[in-house]
Amino acid sequence: MTTNEKIMYRCLELAGKGAGYVSPNPLVGCVIAKNGKIIAEGYHKKFGSNHAEINAINSAIKKGVNLKGAELYVNLEPCSHYGKTPPCVDKIIQHKISKVIIGIKDPNSLISGKGIKKLKQNGVRVKTGVLVNECRELNRFFLKFVKTGVPYVTIKTAQTLDGKIADKNYNSKWISSIQSRKLVHRLRRVFDAVLIGKKTLEIDNPSLTVRHVKGRNPYRIVIDRRLTLSLNKKIFSDIFRHKTIVITSAKAGKKKINDFEKRNIKVIMCKTKNSLIDLKDALKKLASLGITSILVEGGAITSSEFLKNKLADAMMLFIAPKIMGDGINAFNITVNLSRFRKINFHHFKKDILISVKK
Amino acid sequence: MTTNEKIMYRCLELAGKGAGYVSPNPLVGCVIAKNGKIIAEGYHKKFGSNHAEINAINSAIKKGVNLKGAELYVNLEPCSHYGKTPPCVDKIIQHKISKVIIGIKDPNSLISGKGIKKLKQNGVRVKTGVLVNECRELNRFFLKFVKTGVPYVTIKTAQTLDGKIADKNYNSKWISSIQSRKLVHRLRRVFDAVLIGKKTLEIDNPSLTVRHVKGRNPYRIVIDRRLTLSLNKKIFSDIFRHKTIVITSAKAGKKKINDFEKRNIKVIMCKTKNSLIDLKDALKKLASLGITSILVEGGAITSSEFLKNKLADAMMLFIAPKIMGDGINAFNITVNLSRFRKINFHHFKKDILISVKK
Numbered sequence: 001m002t003t004n005e006k007i008m009y010r011c012l013e014l015a016g017k018g019a020g021y022v023s024p025n026p027l028v029g030c031v032i033a034k035n036g037k038i039i040a041e042g043y044h045k046k047f048g049s050n051h052a053e054i055n056a057i058n059s060a061i062k063k064g065v066n067l068k069g070a071e072l073y074v075n076l077e078p079c080s081h082y083g084k085t086p087p088c089v090d091k092i093i094q095h096k097i098s099k100v101i102i103g104i105k106d107p108n109s110l111i112s113g114k115g116i117k118k119l120k121q122n123g124v125r126v127k128t129g130v131l132v133n134e135c136r137e138l139n140r141f142f143l144k145f146v147k148t149g150v151p152y153v154t155i156k157t158a159q160t161l162d163g164k165i166a167d168k169n170y171n172s173k174w175i176s177s178i179q180s181r182k183l184v185h186r187l188r189r190v191f192d193a194v195l196i197g198k199k200t201l202e203i204d205n206p207s208l209t210v211r212h213v214k215g216r217n218p219y220r221i222v223i224d225r226r227l228t229l230s231l232n233k234k235i236f237s238d239i240f241r242h243k244t245i246v247i248t249s250a251k252a253g254k255k256k257i258n259d260f261e262k263r264n265i266k267v268i269m270c271k272t273k274n275s276l277i278d279l280k281d282a283l284k285k286l287a288s289l290g291i292t293s294i295l296v297e298g299g300a301i302t303s304s305e306f307l308k309n310k311l312a313d314a315m316m317l318f319i320a321p322k323i324m325g326d327g328i329n330a331f332n333i334t335v336n337l338s339r340f341r342k343i344n345f346h347h348f349k350k351d352i353l354i355s356v357k358k
Numbered sequence: 359m360t361t362n363e364k365i366m367y368r369c370l371e372l373a374g375k376g377a378g379y380v381s382p383n384p385l386v387g388c389v390i391a392k393n394g395k396i397i398a399e400g401y402h403k404k405f406g407s408n409h410a411e412i413n414a415i416n417s418a419i420k421k422g423v424n425l426k427g428a429e430l431y432v433n434l435e436p437c438s439h440y441g442k443t444p445p446c447v448d449k450i451i452q453h454k455i456s457k458v459i460i461g462i463k464d465p466n467s468l469i470s471g472k473g474i475k476k477l478k479q480n481g482v483r484v485k486t487g488v489l490v491n492e493c494r495e496l497n498r499f500f501l502k503f504v505k506t507g508v509p510y511v512t513i514k515t516a517q518t519l520d521g522k523i524a525d526k527n528y529n530s531k532w533i534s535s536i537q538s539r540k541l542v543h544r545l546r547r548v549f550d551a552v553l554i555g556k557k558t559l560e561i562d563n564p565s566l567t568v569r570h571v572k573g574r575n576p577y578r579i580v581i582d583r584r585l586t587l588s589l590n591k592k593i594f595s596d597i598f599r600h601k602t603i604v605i606t607s608a609k610a611g612k613k614k615i616n617d618f619e620k621r622n623i624k625v626i627m628c629k630t631k632n633s634l635i636d637l638k639d640a641l642k643k644l645a646s647l648g649i650t651s652i653l654v655e656g657g658a659i660t661s662s663e664f665l666k667n668k669l670a671d672a673m674m675l676f677i678a679p680k681i682m683g684d685g686i687n688a689f690n691i692t693v694n695l696s697r698f699r700k701i702n703f704h705h706f707k708k709d710i711l712i713s714v715k716k
Binding site: 159162322329333335 | 519665
């Protein structure tokens with residue numbers, strides 16, 4: 001590993017600390033080095049607050065370090081435009097930092113390369129393309145969102161070895177172990193939203209909150225084309241209901257829509273396709289709310305519908321070492337997962353996790 | 359790792375070379391050391407031929423080594439009785455070997471410890487219990503067979519991620535990759551027999567031979583309670599048909615039984631239980647033919663029947679990264695695999711193998 005790579009790994013580590021709090025901004029970490037020694041670090045902590053570069057520069061200044069001739073490492077191209085905060089490149093130039101080492105360029109085609117250009121025009125040396133795959137992996141939600149205008153979608157299922165998500169009576173409580181459930185809660189705190197189908201809400205009445213680990217709750221999205229779900233369900237009546245979103249269609253009754261909105265629950269009207277919600281339309285509308293990532297938590301109809309429409313970027317299958325025989329199938333469609341490039345698997349104390357990614 | 363363990367690993371390595379050829383005998387490897395240096399090796403190569411200890415001693419003699427004061431390592435207690443060959447302990451004593459290091463004792467309760475006793479009575483020092491788990495693992499077929507009188511049964515399935523072994527039309531050709539099929543052929547050459555149900559034979563008409571790798575063919579067993587299978591099937595008509603065994607019941611027609619036997623195909627009559635072949639009875643009868651290990655290669659009815667009757671010692675599930683949705687289920691029963699202690703998994707280029715063992 002080169003020195004550039006080592007320091008870029010540190011940037012990614014720092015960047016990761018913002019997961020769950022910076023969306024729809026990217027995860028960014030920044031390290032400043034001088035004469036081969038790290039002198040300051042920073043990361044983007046929260047949407048709307050200082051960028052990583054500014055936090056690192058401020059940290060150096062606080063320590064009384066002269067930044068002239070220093071090298072700044074950052075996993076994403078520094079911004080050159082006025083957003084919620086002033087442009088980072090101006091600050092870099094102002095402090096006479098001599099070199100900037102960048103992981104990947106800004107994915108927004110309108111501004112990509114502009115930050116780099118301005119730095120070079122002002123005599124700052126620039127190197128790009130360090131740990132490109134790792135940088136893309138960390139910001140896969142942001143990159144998908146910016147490039148396509150739809151959120152990154154991961155389908156999560158918990159099933160037996162023979163692909164059943166519940167027994168014949170829809171009892172699924174025992175499918176996965178506490179270790180797996182903890183991991184699901186860790187996912188919920190970094191995904192902007194979790195999504196389920198109407199049937200899962202009716203049968204399981206889940207909270208969809210983060211409980212087994214510390215962290216913030218995600219948006220909770222349920223698809224209900226005719227809006228017939230009872231308002232008594234947990235996600236419509238608990239104290240987090242302002243983070244609940246219902247996706248419905250013109251088939252929904254106006255009074256029912258009002259009932260939901262009165263409770264501060266957002267109702268999104270979507271197109272239908274073959275008598276089902278048009279998921280592409282739903283994803284675009286969710287993206288317009290700043291949702292960059294969605295964890296689909298079932299059931300079979302919802303998961304299959306995302307796969308059928310090629311709207312899934314990744315899948316995480318938790319497999320319990322049990323055989324069910326007769327039961328509820330995890331999927332109702334045929335998919336060759338070879339279009340998902342990467343397949344990984346982990347072995348917990350009890351379950352196996354197979355994860356596939358595009 | 360101690361020196362004893364290091365040399366015992368070499369014994370196990372040598373022993374493994376006999377896999378597929380020594381059954382119903384155990385796999386045994388032997389190493390002779392003198393003054394801390396390995397001077398001779400041997401293993402049991404083929405049923406009815408010299409035991410490992412004799413091969414190692416002969417190898418030392420051939421080299422002109424005086425065995426007085428040497429140490430002999432062997433993964434299983436040396437025999438003290440006349441079988442197909444004279445007792446190994448007599449040979450050890452005759453050559454004045456000073457110490458014998460043994461992996462595990464003989465599992466046969468009638469003779470267990472007798473070899474050790476005779477060695478000690480003749481002034482040979484004995485140490486037992488080196489790499490006990492590894493020794494048991496290597497000879498799991500033999501140990502199960504000797505202790506219980508039934509063969510070791512491994513259930514093998516090839517399925518999609520959602521537990522389907524074929525599509526609705528029973529087309530299963532594409533379930534697993536060439537890498538997985540090669541491994542199955544490597545299994546076939548070490549298991550004494552492979553076993554399938556009637557339906558699998560009817561639909562797939564498999565050869566059940568070893569083709570993708572080098573090695574000997576196993577016995578091929580099919581269950582057909584009424585003996586209605588056509589004699590045109592490959593396993594009844596190819597040149598290996600003398601290694602085909604049909605398990606049937608009193609429901610079978612006498613003429614049909616004759617037709618099979620005329621072709622040198624063994625027909626075994628078994629009891630029935632709930633209108634199905636009594637698998638325990640079948641296993642005992644197969645054991646009486648010297649079959650110590652069986653690889654059950656499907657389908658759902660047969661695999662499930664073995665699991666239901668708790669007759670499976672291990673399972674190997676090859677999982678292709680595909681989702682079928684609608685299709686033929688791998689199993690038709692509910693089993694909690696937590697009674698299988700060990701769960702391992704391997705990742706091939708394309709498939710995943712989950713293996714569980716008691």
